[in-house]
Amino acid sequence: GISYGARAPSQVLRACQGSQSWGQITNDWTMGLNVHVKTLILGGTKEGRDLAELLAENGHEVTTSLAGRVRRPAHIAGEVRVGGFGGANGLAVWLVDNGIDRLVDATHPFAERISTNAVAACRSTGTPLLRISRPSWASHPLAGTWTWVDSHDEASREAAGYEKVLLTVGKQSLDHYRNLPDVAARMVELPEEPLPGSWRPLLERGPFTVDSEKELLRDLGVDVLVTKDSGGSLTEAKLTAAGDLGVQVIMVRRAPVPKDVPQVATPREALAWVNEVPAWQAPGRARGMY
Numbered sequence: 558g559i560s561y562g563a564r565a566p567s568q569v570l571r572a573c574q575g576s577q578s579w580g581q582i583t584n585d586w587t588m589g590l591n592v593h594v595k596t597l598i599l600g601g602t603k604e605g606r607d608l609a610e611l612l613a614e615n616g617h618e619v620t621t622s623l624a625g626r627v628r629r630p631a632h633i634a635g636e637v638r639v640g641g642f643g644g645a646n647g648l649a650v651w652l653v654d655n656g657i658d659r660l661v662d663a664t665h666p667f668a669e670r671i672s673t674n675a676v677a678a679c680r681s682t683g684t685p686l687l688r689i690s691r692p693s694w695a696s697h698p699l700a701g702t703w704t705w706v707d708s709h710d711e712a713s714r715e716a717a718g719y720e721k722v723l724l725t726v727g728k729q730s731l732d733h734y735r736n737l738p739d740v741a742a743r744m745v746e747l748p749e750e751p752l753p754g755s756w757r758p759l760l761e762r763g764p765f766t767v768d769s770e771k772e773l774l775r776d777l778g779v780d781v782l783v784t785k786d787s788g789g790s791l792t793e794a795k796l797t798a799a800g801d802l803g804v805q806v807i808m809v810r811r812a813p814v815p816k817d818v819p820q821v822a823t824p825r826e827a828l829a830w831v832n833e834v835p836a837w838q839a840p841g842r843a844r845g846m847y
């Protein structure tokens with residue numbers, strides 16, 4: 558193997574890239590660092606955007622895939638593609654056609670269909686898959702005081718026992734709550750279907766502070782906060798605020814991630830995975846030989 562320091566000088570990097578006829582990944586066998594990897598990120602989250610930037614900064618080739626739900630998505634480093642792949646098979650074909658070495662599923666913990674498709678597509682093509690998942694709120698100090706439910710329908714039934722509801726479940730899940738009359742619904746963008754006339758939409762994107770969340774809960778006279786276990790710190794302040802004010806919380810649980818999919822909590826750990834999983838261990842490398 559070629560030997561150089563932990564940060565490869567760019568001329569070494571270029572020489573390596575030019576000399577590899579067997580694929581995109583250049584693996585430094587001495588350090589165990591891959592210096593050029595073609596990664597697809599399934600994005601639509603802050604973690605996905607941050608990872609795209611880290612990968613681009615570290616000389617990797619990166620494409621981020623967005624579903625196309627948000628009309629004006631934030632800027633993302635590297636290439637961006639928008640729209641569904643056409644199920645797990647469509648994603649598998651896309652991975653092979655575009656010579657993808659690694660797939661990082663950085664989608665929201667509640668984007669369950671695309672995550673299931675990612676597992677199937679990576680199995681069928683032998684592409685290494687990593688999940689970035691914001692740490693669950695199950696270990697939040699107040700978690701034991703909340704009502705945990707398995708679905709939005711169950712959350713909606715529970716919430717029917719309260720008067721004033723604050724919903725922070727995302728615009729795509731609002732349909733499950735249409736039976737509730739007195740609702741303030743916070744979301745980034747309005748859904749396509751009009752909301753019930755008695756509802757009050759609050760169009761805002763986090764992060765929020767504990768003080769502003771308390772003010773909101775008080776001003777609206779909220780009895781119950783219905784939310785889902787998105788996890789992480791960006792939208793966590795509402796939980797502290799609700800706890801301080803004695804507002805009940807109904808929390809929708811996440812679906813579990815399959816046990817054989819490696820999982821990390823942060824974009825930095827995902828960069829390390831892209832850098833460190835040795836090329837020779839990656840089944841995706843053998844694709845052409847099957």
Ligand code: NAP
Nearest residue numbers: 600601622623624641642643644664665667668669670671
């Ligand atoms: P979903 O229910 O799991 O996915 C439904 C379908 O949308 C998938 O089968 C796939 O279509 C397409 N899709 C989803 N994410 C995609 C992506 N990143 N790139 C290309 N196609 C994608 O997903 P969702 O809950 O609608 O979420 C859609 C996007 O919004 C994701 O990128 C997610 O990270 C983001 N987001 C979701 C939430 C949430 O609460 N669900 C919150 C914040 C952000 P095909 O089968 O045709 O490939």
